[in-house]
Amino acid sequence: xxxxxxxxxxxxESTPQWAKDFPINVEEDNYxxxxxxxxxxxxxxxxxxxxxxxxxxxxxxxxxxxxxxxxAIADLKQVPVGTVLPFSYPGEHDPCLLIRRSETELVAYxxxxxxxxxxxxxxxxxxxxxxxxxxFDMTNGRPISGPPRRPLPLIELSVRGGTIYxxxxxxxxx
Amino acid sequence: MxxxxxxxxxxxxxxxxCQACVQACGECDTHKGHPMIHLEYVDRAHSTxxxxxxxxHCNHPTCAKVCPADAIKKTxxxxxxxxxxxxxxxxxxxxxxxPFGVPKMKSDFELMMKCDxxxxxxxxxxxPMCATVCPSQAxxxxxxxxxxxxxxxxxxxxxxxxGREVVRTKVRMMVPIEAAIEHIDVTAAMDAQTxxxxxxxxxxxxxxxxxxxxxLFEPELEGSSQ
Numbered sequence: 001x002x003x004x005x006x007x008x009x010x011x012x013e014s015t016p017q018w019a020k021d022f023p024i025n026v027e028e029d030n031y032x033x034x035x036x037x038x039x040x041x042x043x044x045x046x047x048x049x050x051x052x053x054x055x056x057x058x059x060x061x062x063x064x065x066x067x068x069x070x071x072a073i074a075d076l077k078q079v080p081v082g083t084v085l086p087f088s089y090p091g092e093h094d095p096c097l098l099i100r101r102s103e104t105e106l107v108a109y110x111x112x113x114x115x116x117x118x119x120x121x122x123x124x125x126x127x128x129x130x131x132x133x134x135x136f137d138m139t140n141g142r143p144i145s146g147p148p149r150r151p152l153p154l155i156e157l158s159v160r161g162g163t164i165y166x167x168x169x170x171x172x173x174x
Numbered sequence: 175m176x177x178x179x180x181x182x183x184x185x186x187x188x189x190x191x192c193q194a195c196v197q198a199c200g201e202c203d204t205h206k207g208h209p210m211i212h213l214e215y216v217d218r219a220h221s222t223x224x225x226x227x228x229x230x231h232c233n234h235p236t237c238a239k240v241c242p243a244d245a246i247k248k249t250x251x252x253x254x255x256x257x258x259x260x261x262x263x264x265x266x267x268x269x270x271x272x273p274f275g276v277p278k279m280k281s282d283f284e285l286m287m288k289c290d291x292x293x294x295x296x297x298x299x300x301x302p303m304c305a306t307v308c309p310s311q312a313x314x315x316x317x318x319x320x321x322x323x324x325x326x327x328x329x330x331x332x333x334x335x336x337g338r339e340v341v342r343t344k345v346r347m348m349v350p351i352e353a354a355i356e357h358i359d360v361t362a363a364m365d366a367q368t369x370x371x372x373x374x375x376x377x378x379x380x381x382x383x384x385x386x387x388x389x390l391f392e393p394e395l396e397g398s399s400q
Contacts, residue, residue: 024238026247026255
């Protein structure tokens with residue numbers, strides 16, 4: 001805190017403003033005026049406060065919106081074992097992948113990579129994001145390698161009378 | 175912090191061109207094995223005379239003034255530091271602006287590097303690498319009293335003139351004590367011609383030389399010059 005109580009080095013009257021802003025001497029360069037420091041602290045605290053308000057507001061809005069409606073995706077017959085079907089859920093701009101791994105195992109994930117939202121493509125037992133070589137496990141949507149750290153959103157499914165329905169989205173963090 | 179009464183003195187006339195300073199400087203890992211000292215030939219065609227060039231550490235460093243990235247700083251003890259790595263944009267402005275031609279642009283690192291008077295050593299009370307190895311002590315680091323005792327026929331000058339621009343430096347240049355000069359006129363020597371084995375540049379006024387005793391130059395050397 002020593003710098004707070006140091007006297008301002010006198011750069012001289014004839015020195016132009018730009019030279020005062022970018023001084024050559026280390027002493028003047030390191031000098032922080034009390035007023036500047038206070039301004040920085042106040043503005044930073046305000047930014048943190050505004051950020052917290054924003055997060056709180058988002059939570060309220062999300063709760064108000066409620067669960068997305070149950071939507072029919074496809075008939076079971078349209079998805080033979082080992083195939084992938086792209087669909088959108090819950091909105092039009094939320095691309096997802098429906099994957100039938102075996103006769104009984106049916107999974108669906110959001111298609112946006114959790115790193116930078118590129119579209120993941122199905123590979124053998126893996127979902128690959130080609131942008132930065134991110135790999136996700138096809139069985140649970142968790143990241144295996146590459147930059148993504150969070151798993152893909154899991155789409156909850158239910159099969160009724162030969163039709164596959166999407167019933168909800170699980171946004172997971174781990 | 176550099177001790178206030180310690181100074182760097184350069185005496186180019188004592189330089190024997192052994193390159194020891196260049197080697198010693200290059201061994202230091204603070205500048206990644208690159209020598210930051212230049213050993214220049216005064217007039218290669220006529221003479222083997224060399225002159226070591228280290229940063230003169232100007233009171234108002236031109237390199238720092240022209241830096242658009244605010245990367246070159248001067249410490250309170252008057253040492254102009256090498257460019258700060260996170261700031262330097264490798265624009266070479268300082269290389270072009272320095273009147274002594276000291277800064278070097280290392281395009282491999284995209285960084286300007288220059289002599290910082292071995293700040294890691296001198297701030298701890300040690301001498302710079304080049305001054306420790308120089309066998310003829312053309313590069314001398316010590317107090318005013320020491321240099322006066324060691325070189326009774328020379329005196330230090332730290333004012334340089336480039337046309338109308340006056341540059342005062344922390345590093346001092348040794349000139350003959352008989353030469354009644356207060357500054358070294360660098361640009362006046364631009365078109366100067368050396369004769370035979372004797373190197374004499376117009377960095378000091380001609381009449382000052384005339385006033386000097388002839389004993390400074392050996393008579394046989396005088397005779398051999400055409």
